[in-house]
Amino acid sequence: MKNRKFITVILPLVAVCGLILLNALKSDPPLKHRNIADNAGLTLPTGFTGTALITGIGSARHIAVTPQGNIYVKINRLKNGKGIVVLHDSGDKAEVVSSFGNFSGTGIYIKNGYLYASSDENVYRFKLDAKNAVIDPEHPETVVSGLINRHEHEAKAILLDNAGNLYVNIGAYSNSCQVKDRQKGSMGQKGCPILDSAAGIWQFKADKLNQHYGDGVRYATGLRNVMGMDWNYQDNQLFVMQHGRDQLHDIFPEMFDQKQSALLPAECLYAIKKGDNAGWPYMYYDQIQHKKVLMPEYGGDGKKAGGENAIDPAAAYPGHLAPNGLLFYTGDQFPAKYKNGAFIAFHGSWNRAPEPQAGYFVVFQPFKNGKPDGQWVVFANGFSGSQAQTESGRAEHRPCGLAQGADGSLYVSDDTKGTIYKITYKK
Amino acid sequence: MRIKIIASCVLMMLMYAGAQAQVKHKAKPKAKHSTTTGLAASIAKGKTVYMQTCVSCHQVDGGGVQNMNPPLIKTTYVLGDKTKLITIVLNGFNESVEIEGNTYSNTMPSHDFLKDEDIANVLTFVRNSFGNKAPAVTAAEVTKVRAAVKKT
Numbered sequence: 085m086k087n088r089k090f091i092t093v094i095l096p097l098v099a100v101c102g103l104i105l106l107n108a109l110k111s112d113p114p115l116k117h118r119n120i121a122d123n124a125g126l127t128l129p130t131g132f133t134g135t136a137l138i139t140g141i142g143s144a145r146h147i148a149v150t151p152q153g154n155i156y157v158k159i160n161r162l163k164n165g166k167g168i169v170v171l172h173d174s175g176d177k178a179e180v181v182s183s184f185g186n187f188s189g190t191g192i193y194i195k196n197g198y199l200y201a202s203s204d205e206n207v208y209r210f211k212l213d214a215k216n217a218v219i220d221p222e223h224p225e226t227v228v229s230g231l232i233n234r235h236e237h238e239a240k241a242i243l244l245d246n247a248g249n250l251y252v253n254i255g256a257y258s259n260s261c262q263v264k265d266r267q268k269g270s271m272g273q274k275g276c277p278i279l280d281s282a283a284g285i286w287q288f289k290a291d292k293l294n295q296h297y298g299d300g301v302r303y304a305t306g307l308r309n310v311m312g313m314d315w316n317y318q319d320n321q322l323f324v325m326q327h328g329r330d331q332l333h334d335i336f337p338e339m340f341d342q343k344q345s346a347l348l349p350a351e352c353l354y355a356i357k358k359g360d361n362a363g364w365p366y367m368y369y370d371q372i373q374h375k376k377v378l379m380p381e382y383g384g385d386g387k388k389a390g391g392e393n394a395i396d397p398a399a400a401y402p403g404h405l406a407p408n409g410l411l412f413y414t415g416d417q418f419p420a421k422y423k424n425g426a427f428i429a430f431h432g433s434w435n436r437a438p439e440p441q442a443g444y445f446v447v448f449q450p451f452k453n454g455k456p457d458g459q460w461v462v463f464a465n466g467f468s469g470s471q472a473q474t475e476s477g478r479a480e481h482r483p484c485g486l487a488q489g490a491d492g493s494l495y496v497s498d499d500t501k502g503t504i505y506k507i508t509y510k511k
Numbered sequence: 512m513r514i515k516i517i518a519s520c521v522l523m524m525l526m527y528a529g530a531q532a533q534v535k536h537k538a539k540p541k542a543k544h545s546t547t548t549g550l551a552a553s554i555a556k557g558k559t560v561y562m563q564t565c566v567s568c569h570q571v572d573g574g575g576v577q578n579m580n581p582p583l584i585k586t587t588y589v590l591g592d593k594t595k596l597i598t599i600v601l602n603g604f605n606e607s608v609e610i611e612g613n614t615y616s617n618t619m620p621s622h623d624f625l626k627d628e629d630i631a632n633v634l635t636f637v638r639n640s641f642g643n644k645a646p647a648v649t650a651a652e653v654t655k656v657r658a659a660v661k662k663t
Contacts, residue, residue: 160578161614235607235616259618267603267620334567345567434576437566477570482577500577 124505125481127465131419131511134464137178137504141169144497144504145190146241146409146485148199149173150216154181155487158192158201160239160499168192168201170218171504173489178504184221185210190311191242191252192485195290200250202240204233207252207288228295232257232282236265237309243322245315250290251322252300255309256283260329260381261365268335272381276365279305283364285313285324285356306362306394307354311431312410312486318424319454322356323398325407325428329368329379330435336380344386346439347372351405352397353426353449353456363394371400399456404433405443408484412451415492418509425451427463429483429496432474440475444468446483446496464507467498550635550647557636560629564622565637573641581608581615584641593634593648597656600630627653 123134143160150156155171155178163169166183191202198209199218208224227250231240237255244250258265261276276283287303288295304324312325333345340348349368354360363376367390370377378390401407409429413422425448432443446464450457468479481498488494489506496505561569568580575582583589588596588608603621607614622630631650638645 235605236618238616264603264620265605265618268622268624270620331567334564337563342567434570434579435567437570438562476572477576478572478574 123466124503125466125469126505126507128507129463131509132464133508133510135176135506135508137173137176137506138171138180139501139503141171141180141502141504143499144169144484144502145239145499146192147487147495147497147504148192148194149487149489149495150194151490152215153489154216155495155504156192156194156199156201157497157504158189158485159183160188160190162186162188167203168199173506182221184218185224190239193242193244195244198290200227200242200244200290202242202252204238204240205229205231207231207240207242207250225293227290227293228252228288228300230296231286237282237327239311241311241313243313243315244290245322246317248290250288251303251313252286252288253307253310253313253324254282254284254286255327256364258283258365259308259331260335260379262335262381266331266335268337270335270381272365272379278365283308285310285322287358301358303358304354304356304360304362306360306364306366308364311406311408311484312428314410314412314426316355316412316424316451316454317414318412318451319355321454323410323412323426324354324356325410326352326354326362326364327406328352328403329364330404332380332386339380339386342439346433346436347403349377349403350397350400351403351407351430353399353401353407353410353428354395355398355455356395360395361393362397363391367391367394369397369400371402399449399460401428401430401447401460402442404435406431406433409446409486409496411486411488411494413488413492413494415488415494417492418494421450422448424454425449426456427486427494428460429486431482431484431499432468432477432479434477437477441477442474444474444479444482446486464496464505550639553632553635553647554639555636556629557632557634558640560625560633561636564625565633568617568619573637573643575615576617578613579615579617580619581610583637583643585643586610589637589643590645593646593652594656594659596634597630597648597653598660600625600634601653601657601660623657627651627657 124136126134142163148156153173157169168185169183170181171178187203189203193200207228210218234257236257241253262270264270284305286300288300309327310324328349332340350371376391378384378388408431411427428447430443433441444467448463449460467481468474482500484499485497494507573583604619607616627650630653631648634648
């Protein structure tokens with residue numbers, strides 16, 4: 085189905101592009117010349133230009149862009165003791181303006197005159213001036229603290245809506261809520277206790293300080309881990325991209341071979357309403373059978389249906405591609421078909437070995453009236469460097485965060501080499 | 512910090528124990544040829560175990576996964592004390608580990624379901640692949656560590 089089509093159509097394309105790229109890289113010209121020649125190594129639809137604005141800024145996770153052309157980048161591993169880098173985009177390159185914040189992490193978002201940023205336990209905010217510059221970088225306010233970080237799915241993606249709410253992903257500190265995490269043959273914990281404090285999206289007040297779990301609302305549950313989330317203003321609701329479970333073969337080799345385990349389960353896009361349950365850990369979504377399947381840890385066999393109380397995904401993508409960024413495009417720069425559709429940054433797989441890895445690209449999912457409409461396509465490819473680097477998983481760059489500039493340009497961060505890309509369109 | 516100190520003390524003790532074991536090993540110099548072929552066979556068998564059990568996290572090239580699964584290439588965990596390494600396979604490993612400035616945080620489950628011989632072979636394979644070169648691990652060593660681990 086989708087996946088096979090994707091492989092037959094995209095793989096030869098990627099292979100050809102990879103060869104061209106490989107040749108281009110042989111002489112290794114300076115970054116700027118490469119930019120002009122080959123879209124900074126990216127393969128894009130006709131009319132689009134890719135530019136690497138800057139590289140080497142650290143593990144660039146999520147990003148936020150101001151109307152003044154500044155880019156706030158959340159860094160996952162402190163660089164010179166700082167966890168937020170401020171860049172200024174001057175068109176075809178960016179320069180580091182400053183860096184601040186003594187916490188590492190993933191989430192960053194601008195709303196209502198504040199820059200919000202997360203560590204793996206807390207959410208902070210910094211007041212912005214009229215030009216969206218941070219006024220006091222040394223003294224952030226603590227909005228939420230004490231969120232669970234047990235070294236698995238610890239990154240806290242954040243998002244704010246127009247109604248004064250802050251949404252925080254609290255990922256499950258587990259793969260599939262087994263009695264022994266990731267242990268071969270270990271069954272699921274009865275009434276998975278992880279769901280009480282993680283594996284969901286929590287809603288807090290955007291303007292209240294020092295909140296804890298008790299101040300928040302578990303807005304959605306049964307979501308194993310979410311990095312990409314965005315608000316869809318067409319039908320006024322939250323959309324999230326879930327990272328599906330790993331290791332079906334490792335844990336239940338008698339039910340799943342390595343090929344099945346590489347493709348399953350789907351990475352799912354969910355349209356979330358308050359109180360929704362997406363079904364983890366009791367079910368996973370099988371994009372080949374098009375159904376919710378009972379998790380093997382809870383008595384499933386890869387065929388039995390499950391998740392009767394769980395919502396259906398709005399769209400499903402091949403397994404393990406790791407969707408780390410989601411952005412509804414509301415700009416006017418790109419052609420009309422992109423308006424209100426979703427860009428998804430797939431960080432790229434690791435859990436497909438020994439099968440070839442996949443991903444390391446930005447996908448476009450068309451939308452109509454706030455619902456996915458039609459087949460998704462790979463929009464920006466080539467981050468990995470070559471087809472061989474995609475397959476081995478040794479990607480040069482891995483797309484992570486997405487942001488839209490005031491002029492409708494699309495920004496993509498890479499947390500491997502610390503590159504910030506800008507994608508623009510000209511008729 | 513305290514954990515680090517304790518860990519390095521344990522490590523030093525184990526290194527001492529390891530050195531003692533090596534001295535003992537030197538005492539019987541016979542059958543060098545069979546040791547070499549034994550090593551090759553152990554590596555070959557170990558590769559099969561690796562491709563079945565370890566590859567999805569540690570990858571075909573042993574390089575691990577960014578932020579998640581540690582690499583097995585020339586790290587002290589892999590090349591260092593065997594007892595410590597065997598214990599990781601038997602008990603799993605559930606702490607963030609820092610290697611060359613990168614942190615790896617995924618959970619490694621216990622692999623005590625593997626037979627002593629399989630653990631010996633897979634560790635011998637890992638210690639002699641991906642650019643690594645370190646003495647083989649024997650099934651007897653795994654048996655000994657398994658007994659010690661069970662007691663604690």
